[in-house]
Structures are given as C-alpha cells and as structure tokens.
Amino acid sequence: MRYISTRGQAPALGFDEVLLAGLARDGGLYLPESWPTLTPDRLRSLAGLSYPQLAAAVMRPFVTGSAIEDRFDRLVAEAYAGFEHSAVTPLRQLDANDWLLELFHGPTLAFKDVAMQFLGRIFDAVLEARDERVTILGATSGDTGAAAVEAFAGRSRIDLFMLHPEGRVSEVQRRQMTTVQADNVHNLAVRGTFDDCQDLVKACFNDHGFRDGLHLSAVNSINWARVMAQIVYYVASAVALGAPERRVAFAVPTGNFGNVFAGHAARCMGLPMERLVVASNSNDILARFFERGEMAIESVVPTLSPSMDIQVSSNFERLLFELLDGQGAAVAETLTSFRREGRFALPDAVMEQVRAGFDGYRLDDEGTVAEIARCYQTCGAVLDPHSAVGLAAARARRDDPAVPMITLATAHPAKFPDAVERAIGQRPALPPRLADLHERPECLTVVPADETQLKAFIGARARVQTEAA
Ligand SMILES: *Cc1c(COP(=O)(O)O)cnc(C)c1O
Numbered sequence: 001m002r003y004i005s006t007r008g009q010a011p012a013l014g015f016d017e018v019l020l021a022g023l024a025r026d027g028g029l030y031l032p033e034s035w036p037t038l039t040p041d042r043l044r045s046l047a048g049l050s051y052p053q054l055a056a057a058v059m060r061p062f063v064t065g066s067a068i069e070d071r072f073d074r075l076v077a078e079a080y081a082g083f084e085h086s087a088v089t090p091l092r093q094l095d096a097n098d099w100l101l102e103l104f105h106g107p108t109l110a111f112k113d114v115a116m117q118f119l120g121r122i123f124d125a126v127l128e129a130r131d132e133r134v135t136i137l138g139a140t141s142g143d144t145g146a147a148a149v150e151a152f153a154g155r156s157r158i159d160l161f162m163l164h165p166e167g168r169v170s171e172v173q174r175r176q177m178t179t180v181q182a183d184n185v186h187n188l189a190v191r192g193t194f195d196d197c198q199d200l201v202k203a204c205f206n207d208h209g210f211r212d213g214l215h216l217s218a219v220n221s222i223n224w225a226r227v228m229a230q231i232v233y234y235v236a237s238a239v240a241l242g243a244p245e246r247r248v249a250f251a252v253p254t255g256n257f258g259n260v261f262a263g264h265a266a267r268c269m270g271l272p273m274e275r276l277v278v279a280s281n282s283n284d285i286l287a288r289f290f291e292r293g294e295m296a297i298e299s300v301v302p303t304l305s306p307s308m309d310i311q312v313s314s315n316f317e318r319l320l321f322e323l324l325d326g327q328g329a330a331v332a333e334t335l336t337s338f339r340r341e342g343r344f345a346l347p348d349a350v351m352e353q354v355r356a357g358f359d360g361y362r363l364d365d366e367g368t369v370a371e372i373a374r375c376y377q378t379c380g381a382v383l384d385p386h387s388a389v390g391l392a393a394a395r396a397r398r399d400d401p402a403v404p405m406i407t408l409a410t411a412h413p414a415k416f417p418d419a420v421e422r423a424i425g426q427r428p429a430l431p432p433r434l435a436d437l438h439e440r441p442e443c444l445t446v447v448p449a450d451e452t453q454l455k456a457f458i459g460a461r462a463r464v465q466t467e468a469a
Contacts, residue, residue, distance in 0.1 A: 001014070001015055001032055001033070001036075001061060001062050001063065001064050001065060002014060002032075002033045003015070003018045003030040003031060003032055003033065003224065004030065004031060004033055005024035005025075005026050005028035005029070005030060005031075005328065006024075006028040006029045006030075006031060006317050006318060006320070006321040006328060006331050007024065007026040007027055007028030007328045007329075007331055007332045008026070008028070008327070008328015008329055008331070008332070009025075009026035009028070009328060009332070010024035010025045010026040010028060011025075012033065013030070014065050014066065015062060015063045015064075015065065015066040015225075016066050016067055016068075016126045016129075016130070018030045018224050018225075019122065019123065019126055019223070019224070019225045020123075020126065020127075020132075020134060020215075020217055021217070022217055022218030022219070022220070022222060022223045023205070023218060023222055026328075026332075027332075028317070028328065028331070028332070029222050029224070029314075029315070029317050029318055029321075030224045031224070031318055031321060032062060035265070035268045035269050036061035036062065036269060037269060037270050038058070038235065038266075038269045038270040038271055039270060040244040040270075042270075043235075043238075043239055043243050043244040043270070043271070044244065045057075046058070046235065046236075046239050047239050047240075051080055051087060051088035051089065051232075051236060052073075052076050052077040052079075052080045052081075052088075053073075054232065054235065054236050054239070055076050055080070055118075055229070055232040055236075056072060056073045056076045056077075058231060058232050058235050059072075059076070059228055059229070059231070059232065060072060062228050066126070067125075067126060067129035067130065068122060068125045068126055068129060071125060075118075075121045075122055075125055076118065078121055079117045079118040079120075079121050080117065080118075082106070082107060082117065083105045083106050083113075083117075084105045084106075084431060084433075085102070085105040088105065088114075089101060089102060089103050089105070089114065089233045089236060089237070090102050090105070091237055091240055091241070091406070092381065092409075094375070094378075094379050094381060094391075094407075095378075095379065097401060097402065097403070097404045097405060098394065098395075098404075098405055098407070099237070099241065099404060099405070099406045099407070100381065100383075100387070100391070100406075100407050100409045101233060101237045101406050101407065101408050101409060102409045103233060103408055103409060103410055104384075104409060104410065104411050104412040104415075105412075106147070107147075107150045107433075108143070108146040108147045108150050108176050109176075109411060109412035109414065109415045109431070109434070110143040110146070110147060110307070110410060110411045110412070110415060111230075111259065111408070111409075111410040111411070112143050112144055112146075112147035112148075113147050113150070113151070114229060114230065114232075114233065115225070115226040115227075115229040115230055116144075116147035116148055116150070116151040116219070116226070117147075117150075117151050118225070118229045119151060119219055119223070119225055119226060119229070120151030120152050120155060122225065123152070123155070123157075123158060123217075123219075124155045124156070124157060124158065127157040127158070128157065132157065132215065133157045133158070133159075133215060133463060133464045134157070134158055134159075134215045134216070134217040134464070135158075135159050135161065135214040135215055135216055135217065135458065135462040135464055136148070136152065136158055136159070136160045136161070136216075136217050136218065136219055137161045137163075137201055137204055137205075137216055137217075137218070137458070138160075138161075138162050138163070138201060138218060138219060138220055139162075139163045139164070139194065139197035139198045139200070139201045139220075140162055140163070140164050140169070140177075140194075140197075141164070141165070141168075141169060141194045141306060141307065141309070142164070142169040142170060142173035142174075142306065142307060143173065143307050143411070143415075144219075144220060144221070145162045145164055145169075145173070145177050145187075146173055146176035146177050148160060148162060148219050149162060149176070149177045149180050149185050149187070150176070150180060152184070152185065152219075153180045153182035153184065153185050154182045154184065155184060156184075158184060159184045159186070159461065159462045159463055159464070160184060160185050160186065161186045161188060161458050161461075161462075162177060162185075162186070162187055162188065163188045163190050163197040163200060163201065163454075164177065164187070164188070164189060164190065164194075164197065165189075165190055165192055165193050165194045165196065165197055166189035166190060166191050166192075166446055167189075168193065168194065170306075170415075170416070171438075172414070172415055172417075172430075172437065173415070174442075174444075175437050175438065175440065175442065176434075176437070177444075178442035178443055178444045179437065179440035179441065179442055179443075181441075181443060184463075186445070186457075186458075186461060187443065187444040187445065188444070188445055188446075188447050188454070188457070189444050189445070189446045189447070190447055190448075190449050191446065191447070191448050191449055192448075192449035196449040197449075199449075200449060200451060200454055203451045204216065204451070204454070204455060204458070205218070207455075210455055210459075213464075214458065214459070214462050214464050215464050220314075221256045221258035221314065221315060222256075222258075222314050222315065226258065227258055227261055227262045227265065227315070227318075228262075228265075230258065230259055230262030231262045231263075231265050231266045231269070233408075234250065234262065234263045234266035234271060234273075235266055235271055237406050238266075238271055238272070238273070238406075241404045241406070242404075243271060243272055244271075244272050246272075246403075246404065247272040247273065247274045247403055248272075248273060248274065248403065248404045248405070248406055249273065249274040249275050249276075249277065249394075249398065249403050249404070249405045249406070250263050250273070250275075250276050250277065250405075250406050250407075250408065251277040251279055251361075251390045251391070251393045251394035251397070251405060251406070251407045251408070252276060252277065252278060252279060252390060252408050253279045253305065253308060253386040253387060253389045253390040253393075253408065253410050254278050254279055254280055254286060254308060254313070255307055255308040255309070255310040255313065256310055256313050256314050256315050257278075257286070257313035257314070257315035257316045257318075257319070258314075258315040259408065259410070260276055260278050260315075260358075261315045261316075261318050261319060263276050264276060264319065264357070264358075267357070273357075274400065274403045275357060275358065275359055275397075276357060276358050276359075277358075277359050277360075277361060277390075277393045277394060277397045278290065278358055278359065278360045278361070278393075279361050279362075279363065279389045279390045279392070279393035279394075280308065280360065280361070280362050280363075280389070281303040281304075281305045281308050281309070281362070281363060281364070281365070281368065281389055282301050282303050282362070282364045282365070283298075283300055283301060283303065283308065283309050283310060283311055284360075284362035285297065285298065285311050285312075285313070286313060286316075286360055287360035287361060287362040288360075289360065290354065290355065290358060290359060290360030291360060293345055293346050293347075293348065293351040294343060294344070294345040294346075295316075295338065295343060295344050295345075296342060296343040297311050297312065297338075297342040297343065298311065299311070303364075303365055303368075303385075304365045304368050304369070304385040304416070304418075304419040305368065305385040305386040305388075305389055305416075305419075307386060307410070307411070308386060308389065312338075317331065317335065320334065320335075323346065323350050323353065323354065359397045361392070361393035361396055361397055363388075363389045363392045363393065367392060368385045368388045368389055368392075368419070369385075369419065369422050369423045370423075371383070371388040371389070371391060371392040372385065372388045372419070372420060372423035372424060373423040373424055375388065375391060376423070376424045382413045382420060382424065382428055383409065383413060383420075384409070384410070384411040384412060384413045384415060384416045384419070384420065385416050385419040385420075386410045386411050386416075387407065387408070387409035387410055387411065390407045390408055390409070390410070391407045393407075394406075394407045412428075412431070413428040414428040414429060414430045414431070414434075445457075
C-alpha cells in the first residue's frame with residue numbers, strides 16, 4: 001500500500017515511512033492511495049472474531065509491503081492484551097436502539113489507548129527491522145501524553161519527550177504521565193499554555209537540521225497509523241450489531257477530527273453507515289461549519305470536556321482533500337488562506353455532499369452536566385463529560401429510530417471526576433489498578449517556554465546522536 005500527501009508535493013511512501021514520518025514533508029497529512037474494500041461478504045466473515053483478530057483482518061491491507069507484515073497479527077494481539085475488558089471495546093446498551101461503545105478500557109482510561117498501544121508496538125518493530133532509532137516529541141493537553149507515555153515507556157529504540165503546560169492539565173492526567181518510571185520517557189512541564197507547548201514542538205520540527213539530526217517523529221493524531229487503528233472499532237461495533245445487513249449511525253465527541261475521520265474511512269471502505277454525527281462542546285467551529293458551509297475560527301474557551309477544546313481540527317484536512325477531488329494544490333491554498341484570514345467557505349454543491357454523510361451538534365457545559373445526570377437516572381450509566389456531549393448529539397440528531405445509534409464513549413468517568421460529581425453528586429472511583437495513582441512518586445522537569453533551552457535539553461538526552469557520533 002502506498003500513501004500520498006494531502007498537499008500533493010511530497011513523494012508517495014510505504015506504510016513504514018509514513019508511520020515514522022507522521023507529517024509529510026510538504027506539511028500535508030498522509031492518506032492511502034486507494035481504500036481497501038470491505039465487501040458484504042468480508043464483513044460477514046468478521047462476525048464473531050475476537051477484537052485482535054478482527055483488527056488484524058481490517059488493518060492488514062494497509063500494511064502490505066511493510067517490514068512487519070509477517071509479524072503483524074502477533075503485534076496486534078499484544079497491543080490489546082493489556083485492556084481491562086476482554087472485548088477490548090465493548091458495546092453497552094442504553095435503550096432499544098441506543099448503544100455506547102466503550103473505548104476507555106485501556107491503561108490510561110481514554111480512547112487514545114486503542115491507537116497508542118498499537119502504535120508503541122509497531123514503532124518498535126519497524127525500527128528494529130530497519131535498525132533505526134527515533135526521538136518522539138509531542139505536546140499534550142492531557143490524554144494524548146498519558147497514552148503515549150504508557151505506550152512508549154521502556155521501548156529501546158525510542159526516546160519520548162512530552163511537553164505539557166505546567167499546572168494546566170488535570171491531576172489524574174499529570175500523574176498518569178509522571179508516575180511512569182522509564183529512562184526513555186521525559187516529561188516536561190512548560191511554564192506556559194498548551195499553545196506555547198505546541199509552538200515549541202512546531203519550532204523543533206521546522207528546524208530541519210535539528211529534526212533530521214534527532215530523527216524527530218510525531219505520534220499526535222495526524223499520524224496515519226492512529227487513524228488506521230481507530231477504523232477497527234467502527235467496523236467491530238457495526239458487525240456486532242448486524243452489519244452488513246443492518247446499517248448503523250455513530251455519534252462522535254470531536255476535537256481534532258481524527259476519530260470522526262476514522263469512521264468516515266470505515267464508510268469509504270464499504271461499511272454501511274447511515275450517518276456520522278460530529279459532536280462538539282462550546283468550541284463549535286465544526287458544528288457551525290456543517291450548518292453554514294463556512295469554517296471560521298473563534299477563540300478557544302475552556303469547558304468541562306477539555307480534550308475537545310480545539311478550534312482548528314487538524315485531521316479535517318484529510319476530508320478536505322477528498323472534497324476538493326484530491327487536488328493537493330487546492331488543499332494547500334485553502335488552508336493557507338484559512339491560517340491567514342481565519343476562515344474559508346465551501347461551495348453549496350460540496351456542502352450538499354458533506355451534509356449527506358455528516359451532521360453537527362453543539363452542547364455547552366450546562367447541557368453536558370444535565371446529560372450526565374439524565375443518563376445516570378434513565379439507565380444507570382455514568383458518563384464522562386466528553387461522552388455526554390456525544391450522547392446528547394446522538395439523541396438530538398437521530399432520524400430513523402430503527403437504525404441503531406452508537407455513541408463513542410471516549411473517556412472513563414473517573415478521569416473527569418469533578419464534572420461527574422457536579423452532575424450526579426458522586427465521585428467515580430478509579431479502577432483498582434490505578435487506585436494508588438495519587439501515592440506514586442512523580443518524575444518531571446519544569447522548563448521555561450524557550451526554544452533554545454528545550455533543544456539543548458533534548459539534544460543532551462536523546463540517544464539517537466550518541467549512536468551517530
Ligand atoms: C482526544 C479526545 C477526544 C477528541 O478526539 P479527536 O480524535 O481529537 O476528535 C474526545 N474525547 C476524549 C476523552 C479525548 O481524549
């Protein structure tokens with residue numbers, strides 16, 4: 001399988017190169033040259049498989065030609081062996097045709113684990129096959145960093161530097177990163193905001209000498225392999241509820257559009273899907289886009305669902321590439337003017353196509369608290385605030401009551417106990433394996449928001465150059 005950049009100016013690459021590169025050299029995101037197809041017969045053949053078996057079957061066409069092709073099934077099995085629930089991503093029934101797809105049974109209690117546990121293994125295996133090392137650099141507002149630290153700790157060919165804004169991630173999120181003791185993990189608390197962290201990461205990547213010297217790599221949601229791993233649970237849940245004979249709909253709490261795009265990819269591959277509901281909190285740029293056909297940035301406001309406090313959804317670029325008929329130059333032009341003017345509009349004909357497959361919804365904090373309370377009262381399920389935004393969207397936007405509606409539950413309620421307590425008067429307990437999280441020793445380094453000092457810090461600790469020297 002070959003992959004092409006959404007901006008059309010970078011060479012087509014194989015899976016392994018795309019995995020290690022993250023972002024394309026022309027600033028674009030990678031997409032497969034064509035979608036492998038899930039025919040009705042293929043879908044029927046997936047019924048009853050275990051999650052790892054189904055995952056390997058769905059993902060295998062994407063990794064043809066990879067150095068890890070022959071070990072792929074085993075790597076997938078290992079990635080999901082550490083999940084608390086043996087179904088990995090179980091479905092919970094809420095009402096006659098309403099389902100919750102629980103994606104939070106991984107080690108850090110958010111859906112990021114589903115992709116990141118897999119990524120940790122395949123990164124290591126690909127590097128081993130190529131006899132290479134990388135330095136992974138990222139910025140996090142909480143969930144991504146925790147999942148990455150957990151997935152990459154102790155991996156011999158990788159050093160991980162994860163930046164978070166000092167004092168601005170939740171206690172649980174910080175401790176999930178800082179209590180993992182491993183020589184290759186470096187937690188940096190930056191004196192600044194999440195935007196400062198992201199700017200520092202971008203500056204490091206834009207310095208091509210630094211980037212090449214340290215083999216910098218990225219595991220944020222623009223990495224194709226993460227999207228690929230997320231396609232699996234759309235297929236698994238739809239097959240469990242009767243695909244291909246029955247169509248299903250999904251509601252997805254959304255930030256960077258990575259999770260929604262994975263659902264769209266499943267549909268492009270042939271999964272019968274009624275619609276994808278894109279659920280936003282008060283940072284509703286996507287909801288406004290589906291309504292008005294115009295993407296227009298406003299400032300980010302903090303909410304009870306912080307992992308969705310995003311205005312520019314980086315993975316939207318992948319959908320834009322499709323909407324602009326695969327014209328990389330048009331994608332680049334649209335996004336350049338978006339950066340400059342803070343807005344772009346799409347023609348009515350294109351928006352008609354968009355609205356046929358997607359719908360948007362927005363829920364503020366008050367609505368989120370009410371939804372957590374309502375769900376608890378009607379069926380006893382305790383939702384985290386992100387999942388609550390999704391469930392409210394599912395109810396508001398369903399049209400055919402006969403079509404099963406699956407809401408993606410993206411975090412465990414114990415990860416966001418304050419919002420849950422506000423809604424139902426109880427603090428959800430952490431699962432037993434994390435019960436002593438607040439007693440574990442922490443390891444982190446506080447650094448100023450300064451590019452020169454950050455580069456010196458990374459340069460002194462990354463093992464890549466010791467090898468090169
Ligand atoms: C990351 C995250 C999201 C948003 O996912 P995207 O792929 O960025 O759209 C939603 N909920 C939770 C709990 C998350 O951690």
